[in-house]
Amino acid sequence: MTRIEFYSSRFLPYLPESCQVNPGAYGFELALWLSNALMQTGIVTSYPLGEDWGWFIEYAEGDAEFMIGCGCAASEGEGYLDQPLRWSVFVRPVLSLKQRWRGQTAPAMAAKLTRALVAVLEGEGITVRVEETP
Template sequence: MEGYRFKSTLFDIEPGEDEQTNPRMYGRQLAAWLKVQLEGRGYVVEPVIDEDWGRCLVCLRAPFMLWVGCGSVADYDTAKPGDPPPAKEDVIWHCFPEAEVSLWKRLFRRIDTTVAVAKLDADLRAILAGESRITLMDV
């Protein structure tokens, strides 16, 4: 789960949005924005899925699942229970491409996801680098 870490003032934290994820895990607006950006590059992205770790954008289901995970980097080391969400300029955002091949498919044939993940990764990098209100961080 390497992906990209970045800061941006483009995304607000919506009240109560971490009720669909783990506490202090934000990124609803990031996921909606990324969905539009990926669709603009030809991906057919399913509706955003809330996960405990953030949001999932499924771009392909067959012959394997290709998706982007995104959300905030939790500030559990510095935040105390009851603290308000961080200011948007202080949030570190994260997104990463991923591919999954079902166990059933892996048993009967080798499915290479390398090319699709590399393309999705390159598209993610171009999307993020192309937005002036996003500052990529060195990891």
């Protein structure tokens, strides 16, 4: 799994805390923006979907499918202080049991998605840190 981290006030929530998936679990605005920005580069994803920890978009090509998760490290209400938050975007393959058994992880596609994510974020003047995790 690849994780991209950065600080920014660009993607702060605009709807109230009660509309978030959980208190402090922001990321819809980031996921929506990434979906649109990736579309401009020819990478078509899903609309944002919510999880307890934040938001994600999905990308599929051929038999490969990826989850692009978007979240932040924030406490309840912190997204409304007009201060930069620490955001995290991850790229994780979504594998069937058969794909896991065969070790089909599509690392080249994961790298392509990571490069595209870094490019669109850096294109907004955002400094990112990329980390590979097992």
